[in-house]
Amino acid sequence: MNIEKSLREKLNGSSIKVNEPLKNYTYSHTGGIADYYITVYNIHDAMETIHFAREHNIPLTYLGNGSNLIIRDGGIRGIVLNTLELKDIKREGDYIIAGSGSRIIDVSRFARDESLTGLEFACGIPGSVGGAVYMNAGAYGGELKDCLEEVKVVTPEGELLTLHRDELHLGYRQSIVQENGYLVVEATFKLAEGNIDEINAVMTELTRLRESKQPLELPSCGSVFQRPPGHFAGKLIQDSKLQGHRIGGVEVSKKHAGFMVNIDNGTGSDYEELIHYVQKVVKEKFDVELQREVRIIGEHTKNPNQE
Template identity: 65%
Template sequence: MTELNINSFLEDITSKLPNLSIKRNEPLKHYTYTETGGPADLYISPSLFDEVELILSKARTHQIPVTYLGNGSNIIIRDGGIRGIVLSLLNLTDIYHENQLVHAMSGAAIIDVSQYAYKQSLSGLEFACGIPGSVGGAIYMNAGAYGGEVKDCLKYIIAATNAGEILTIEAADLQLDYRKSMIQTNDYVVLEAVFELSPGDQSTIKLMMDDLTERRSSKQPLEYPSCGSVFQRPPGHFAGKLIQESDLQGYRIGGVEVSKKHAGFMVNVDHGTASDYEALIKHVQQTVKEKFDIELNCEVRIIGEHK
């Protein structure tokens, strides 16, 4: 990919979509919960499925790589940023329902979908009331909390391939597992998710959501920028407990430290960088491995180029 590829792509796409939001050399730290991340060559924010389809098609024609970004809650973007196109889905936010089916666009916050379901007296998404990710991100990693997972209530999705082809994929075909889905391996982008919920008592739904929200706020370091839970749960163990028992709470590299409130989180306490995050992650993994002989695998996605 060269500057010529980018310029020819811009000329092509703006002739077809003159009102499309495109930013050049856009700092991605503005779009991540860690408040870290270098620039994107192109940061594009479509508002319609047709726009996504055309962008992907033109990117393929001009040989420009595309990286998808939701609301940046469980991702670390390296300080060198991302080459090519970063396709933001945050303008795709519509939520509506048909009987017990709740439709949510990829950029909608999964918290908002949970709240919408509650207002319609629909049960099944209570577990998501505190998950900070987007719908697309929640599908991508089969997000879950407090005993619930996306796969428990997902019916189907609408996705686009990297060639711009639009597909409808049933939940049963998504290979949803613990923090995994076939979206990851196929490099698809989720455009819409449809959840199949159950009628419920609104007051009961609210009580459960209030309880989960209180539990989350009392245990998690929501007062600092972070990428959420950093590590997957090792079989038979809890990552946070292993880190705590390794005396790593409060351990800091640069401006990033292991949270004193919840050892499974790493918080940006003083203008930390993505390099600080990566170094701290590596240190925690090595320490836990040495002490317990247990591998900690990342739940957070780490992408982009080193500075």
């Protein structure tokens, strides 16, 4: 079977790229080649792609905008599917409905412009709506679970479901989307009427804090570790004197120890080795086990067919 031809016949409205470098799609600038990289422009094509992969036993990986992600140097076999073109944002009363490909930052700004309060905390989160739902993203004391009302997902069987907030199992960086391998295609947020000047003032201050503390000027994979109970990951790493420690082209940020930055063509392997080293040192010094927040996916070695 010619997979590319079959996909093009089935997905007339989608972009299909073959042997596509994934480092072009991650904030960390890491990732080998995807066999097939598909961008869908509608929910129907997302469902068709899932059906096709399932029917032909082809591995399928979902990719958002790659803001909290490391992809290994060997790339990803099978199909990589993204919904970044599902980016419509609209208001219905006190609700905002957003496609999974829209940036959560843009949804936050849309809410501000509509004088709706409740999403200010998300004004600096770089991920897509789908990725934010996947990990119940949060910042500055807020989380998506505080305002998420319902989500439309496609199951691994290709069925479209609508899940209410009570069905999403939202916890610290966790959701049923992770647990069950769902693909998010749309999210609805329940907000409240507010004052646009007050909302804007909060967002301006949060943006100032983020820009002053985080290494936004360099490629990174975002916040690397979850917050350990009773501690802050960045403080533990800083107190371990690991800021500036480098493996390959990746180093622990000198600006914020909770970040690792790609300063010289760093690879997925560089990131992984540095993460393991930091975990080892912090465990030895403070007896605290740092758990990753960043996702790491992909193959360790290249597909021989890529050579």
